[in-house]
Amino acid sequence: MNSIRLVNPAQPQTLRIGTILLYVTAVMQLLSFVLYSGISPLAPIFGIILPALGAWGTANERKWGYYLAIVATAIPLLLILYYATIYGIGFITGSAISVLISVAMFALIIHPQSRSYMKTWFV
Numbered sequence: 001m002n003s004i005r006l007v008n009p010a011q012p013q014t015l016r017i018g019t020i021l022l023y024v025t026a027v028m029q030l031l032s033f034v035l036y037s038g039i040s041p042l043a044p045i046f047g048i049i050l051p052a053l054g055a056w057g058t059a060n061e062r063k064w065g066y067y068l069a070i071v072a073t074a075i076p077l078l079l080i081l082y083y084a085t086i087y088g089i090g091f092i093t094g095s096a097i098s099v100l101i102s103v104a105m106f107a108l109i110i111h112p113q114s115r116s117y118m119k120t121w122f123v
Contacts, residue, residue, distance in 0.1 A: 004060060015114040018069065019059050019069070
């Protein structure tokens with residue numbers, strides 16, 4: 001029987017922690033959007049909906065969810081690289097925790113153990 005899950009305990013630890021971090025990212029972006037309403041209208045799509053759908057799809061073993069999770073974790077990294085090229089390396093050192101979390105999320109989602117599990121079990 002298929003059950004809908006927010007986190008799947010049967011998945012490898014790398015994928016499970018990546019899923020949890022995606023949910024945390026979506027919640028933090030939601031709070032940021034509510035508190036600072038001057039943010040771009042694209043922020044809810046890329047910062048809230050994409051990570052939440054990617055995490056939910058990954059937890060329910062859907063390939064589209066895994067691919068959304070990859071996109072949702074890659075976008076912040078690309079933005080960090082873009083801003084680092086414009087503003088220099090000082091940008092990265094000023095927001096070190098944000099950079100570390102973004103890199104960790106991306107690494108957990110594309111980890112070989114996560115990819116192997118996805119290729120075997122995802123529909």
